[in-house]
Amino acid sequence: MRVKKEAVVGGYVHIEIAGQMHRVYYETAGAGQPLLCLHTAGSDSRQYRELLNSEALTANHQVICFDMPYHGKSSPPAGWEKHEYRLTSDLYLQTILSFMDAMEIHNPIALGCSIGGRVVLHLALKHPERFKALIGLQSGAHVNPYYELDWLHRPDVNGGEVCAGIVSGLIGPNADSQDRWETLWHYMQGGPGIFKGDLHFYKSEGDLRGMVQKIDTGKxxxxxxxxxxxxxxTPEDSQDLARLIPGSHLEIMPGIGHFPMSEAPHAFMNHLLPVLQRIQSEQHK
Incomplete structure (x- = not known):
């Protein structure tokens, strides 16, 4: 019998966010510089499984991932059934900073993908002093609508399957079949209306056009x-963003789609590790 035990440790922390108590699930591995990983809309921290298990990464970094409330193993708060879930910029920032405070995470590097890539821009604008550096995966100031959100929460449609169907085309063509389907499986398991609620932030409320120019990479x-x-x-979206933020660094990753850490984790590590090394070297200048 073949057995492999991972060095990943999980747990729960109880946090007050926007006046409500939440039971938030997290996983961590490694030691050293904290690397706080933020998952995409409608999914959860399982997307970062390979980062948590990367010896090259965890040798110098404490990788920390958590499920946003309503996602993964983090249940909704009491009374959730009486309200429509909608993620806003303020709620998102409160959630991240409250988790950091509760877990006593100081001066982390924050890495976020998709909505996580958008929220790192909000963090750069409003709370740059809390972070050693910020890494945005698939970061743009806004997104152009390319599907109707109402399809994501209808009684006559299987919510999990339609969510996975919508994001399936965002995975790069070179993704390994197992990684592709694991990425989609996480979407198939999302709670009703949660992907739609996350996209309220991504597609409208969290739009940063006209504001990203104020980001100070010196801070x-x-x-x-x-x-x-x-x-x-798109790469063009990120190129436009980089042009608007002096001192930012952009790299386009060949062959990879919207979910680098889960669809192509090994290829992604070849891009991430040099960035982390650069952050460390810049810190000592």
Whole structure:
């Protein structure tokens, strides 16, 4: 019998966010510089499984991932059934900072993908002093609508399958079949209306056009990594963003789509590790 035990440790922390108590699930591995990983809309921290298990990464970094409330193993708060879930910029920022405070995470590098890639821009604008550096995966100031949100929460449609169907085209063509389907499986398991509620932030309320120019990379370095095959946040979107933020660093990742850390984890590590090394070297200048 073949057995492999991972060094990943999981747990729960109880946090007050926007006046409500939440039971938030997290996983962590490694030691050293904290690397806080933020998952995409409608999914959860399982997307970062390979990062948590990367010896090259965890040798010098404490990788920390958590499920946003309503996602993964983090249940909704009491009374959730009486309200429509809608993620806003303020709620998103409160959630991240409250988790950091509760877990006593100081001066982390924050890495976020998709909505996580958008929220790192909000963090750069409003709370740069809390972070050593910020890394945006698939980061753009806004996104052009390319599907109708109402399909994501209808009684006559299987919510999990339609969510996975919508994002399936965002995965790069070179993704391994197992990685592709694991990425989609996470979407198939999302709670009803949660993907739609996250996209309220991504597609409308969290729009940063006209504001990203105010980001000061002298206060907190900003690195952008964008997959070549992404029509949600295209390489051109990230290039436009980088031009607007002096001092930001952008790299386009060949062959990769919207979910670098889960669809192509090994190829992604070849891009991430040099960025982390650069952050470390810049810190000592």
């Amino acid at each position: 907190c370095p900003l690195h952008l990594l964008t997959g070549e095959y992404d029509y949600s946040c």
